[in-house]
Amino acid sequence: MSRFAFMVSLYRDYFANYMKTKLSYRADFLVEVLSDLMFNGLNLVFIFIVFMHTPSLGNWSEAEVVFVYGYFMIASGLFSTFFSAWNFSERYIVKGEMDRVLTRPAHSLSQVMLENMDPPSIVGAIVGLVIMITSWSTLGLPFHWYDPLVLIVMVLGSCFIYMGIYTAMSAISFYSDAPTGIGPLIYNIQNYGRYPVEIYNKTIKFLLTWLLPFAFVGVYPASFFLGRLDEWWMPWLTPVVGIVVLSLGLGFWNYGVKRYRGAGS
Amino acid sequence: MISMYLDFVRIRFLMMLAYRVNYYSGIVIYAINIGAYYFLWKAIFGEAETLQGFTVIQMSTYVAVSWMARAFYFNNLDREISNEIVDGSVAIQIIRPYSYLFVKMMQGFGEGLFRLLLFMVPGMIVVSFIFPIELPKDPMQWIVFFVMIWFSFLINSQLNILTGLGAFFFENNQGLMTMKRIMVDLLSGVVVPIAFFPGWAISVLNWLPFQAITYLPGSVFTGRIEGADVWNALLVQVAWTVVLIIPIMLVWRAARRRLFVQGG
Numbered sequence: 001m002s003r004f005a006f007m008v009s010l011y012r013d014y015f016a017n018y019m020k021t022k023l024s025y026r027a028d029f030l031v032e033v034l035s036d037l038m039f040n041g042l043n044l045v046f047i048f049i050v051f052m053h054t055p056s057l058g059n060w061s062e063a064e065v066v067f068v069y070g071y072f073m074i075a076s077g078l079f080s081t082f083f084s085a086w087n088f089s090e091r092y093i094v095k096g097e098m099d100r101v102l103t104r105p106a107h108s109l110s111q112v113m114l115e116n117m118d119p120p121s122i123v124g125a126i127v128g129l130v131i132m133i134t135s136w137s138t139l140g141l142p143f144h145w146y147d148p149l150v151l152i153v154m155v156l157g158s159c160f161i162y163m164g165i166y167t168a169m170s171a172i173s174f175y176s177d178a179p180t181g182i183g184p185l186i187y188n189i190q191n192y193g194r195y196p197v198e199i200y201n202k203t204i205k206f207l208l209t210w211l212l213p214f215a216f217v218g219v220y221p222a223s224f225f226l227g228r229l230d231e232w233w234m235p236w237l238t239p240v241v242g243i244v245v246l247s248l249g250l251g252f253w254n255y256g257v258k259r260y261r262g263a264g265s
Numbered sequence: 266m267i268s269m270y271l272d273f274v275r276i277r278f279l280m281m282l283a284y285r286v287n288y289y290s291g292i293v294i295y296a297i298n299i300g301a302y303y304f305l306w307k308a309i310f311g312e313a314e315t316l317q318g319f320t321v322i323q324m325s326t327y328v329a330v331s332w333m334a335r336a337f338y339f340n341n342l343d344r345e346i347s348n349e350i351v352d353g354s355v356a357i358q359i360i361r362p363y364s365y366l367f368v369k370m371m372q373g374f375g376e377g378l379f380r381l382l383l384f385m386v387p388g389m390i391v392v393s394f395i396f397p398i399e400l401p402k403d404p405m406q407w408i409v410f411f412v413m414i415w416f417s418f419l420i421n422s423q424l425n426i427l428t429g430l431g432a433f434f435f436e437n438n439q440g441l442m443t444m445k446r447i448m449v450d451l452l453s454g455v456v457v458p459i460a461f462f463p464g465w466a467i468s469v470l471n472w473l474p475f476q477a478i479t480y481l482p483g484s485v486f487t488g489r490i491e492g493a494d495v496w497n498a499l500l501v502q503v504a505w506t507v508v509l510i511i512p513i514m515l516v517w518r519a520a521r522r523r524l525f526v527q528g529g
Binding site: 025027028031032034035038039041042045046049050052053054056057058182184185188189191192195196199200201204 | 290291293294297298300301304305307308309310311313316317436437439440443444447450451456457461462463
């Protein structure tokens with residue numbers, strides 16, 4: 001418990017530091033929020049335009065697809081708030097900052113996360129929540145007392161999946177320092193989880209469900225609230241898959257740290 | 266004089282060649298993108314034979330060719346120019362005996378040429394094996410298409426230069442660059458062909474340069490624009506290429522007056 005309190009206090013201090021540097025460049029903060037929202041806006045415009053020409057997308061209505069997108073925005077916004085070490089290999093391995101991180105007492109991954117937190121992303125999550133609530137009422141879905149609790153569990157599970165996958169990806173640079181270009185690859189695949197998986201062929205569906213389980217950051221958990229339970233246990237796998245993926249990612253990271261020899265020079 | 270600029274093309278080409286491993290994964294990324302949009306569009310078509318005059322085959326061809334054309338015309342000139350302005354190295358470049366903007370354009374072309382040969386061509390071959398697409402049979406269509414993506418490159422690079430020069434005027438140019446990127450992706454027709462937009466949007470987009478980047482060459486390639494209309498499409502591209510020179514000149518003139526490099 002004291003370790004948890006230690007982490008919370010660390011987070012508070014890093015956050016205070018972040019705010020101090022950012023407040024001196026207030027416009028940057030706004031620009032980041034706006035760029036973020038515009039990217040999401042682009043995807044929503046795509047959905048709206050598509051549904052002008054078709055009543056349904058593989059049996060999913062417009063409001064349902066927008067609902068799934070709202071869920072996706074919550075999970076990915078929350079995740080990027082705490083983890084956006086996209087340039088991990090360059091900054092920590094090539095420039096050797098990892099050595100500094102390793103000499104400090106807190107766990108190396110949590111330090112990297114703290115140093116790269118991106119609070120503006122939280123706005124995307126809030127907008128996602130608003131979109132979800134709006135389509136909730138458009139669809140006339142029933143509201144149960146346990147729905148908010150389920151949402152928290154599902155979003156946590158989805159964030160764990162992201163964290164596990166991106167932790168593992170960052171950890172690749174412990175094993176090989178050559179740029180692999182795998183980052184953008186995963187990032188692209190990530191975007192397909194927000195559409196109904198039925199529309200893809202078997203291979204991609206399998207990939208999105210079991211290999212890179214991005215469908216659990218979108219369609220599967222959201223279908224719990226939509227009441228589309230062809231397989232009722234599928235949404236409930238979200239937290240399970242989340243924990244499994246996160247443990248695998250952490251294991252890969254810890255083993256990589258042990259192997260890490262520094263960039264030399 | 267010309268040979269000097271050609272050297273910039275050559276040097277950038279060789280520089281890209283040194284980092285070619287990144288591009289093999291790039292082909293996979295584009296194939297995945299094309300694949301995802303292919304399935305999305307197939308679901309959108311559902312039972313329908315045609316949508317907005319597109320058949321399913323035409324649609325998948327359009328998706329494939331517009332992503333591959335993007336590989337050729339896409340470059341990061343906006344980021345490069347913006348960074349050089351922020352770190353001040355633009356000052357050294359301006360006093361050199363060449364046109365800074367023209368050199369940037371040539372570097373972008375070297376990059377594009379590299380992507381055309383090592384990315385677009387092999388990518389197109391890979392994609393045509395995986396997805397049902399229909400390549401044009403008329404050699405004239407191929408020639409016109411390659412001329413047109415050359416203009417796509419010019420127009421897109423001009424927009425990039427214009428955005429990059431924004432760094433002279435804004436302390437943080439990131440927002441402008443993001444906005445431009447989203448506008449090009451959405452309004453040029455990579456994500457959705459212009460024909461799918463609502464009527465009022467189409468009439469607005471016809472007066473913007475974005476459609477000339479992807480939609481027009483893509484339409485020629487899929488055979489949606491034929492006969493005399495092909496020349497009209499090409500004319501629109503030429504007109505935009507010429508028109509865009511004016512704002513670049515104005516901004517460049519205003520920018521050089523503002524230039525103030527700290528230290529050195």
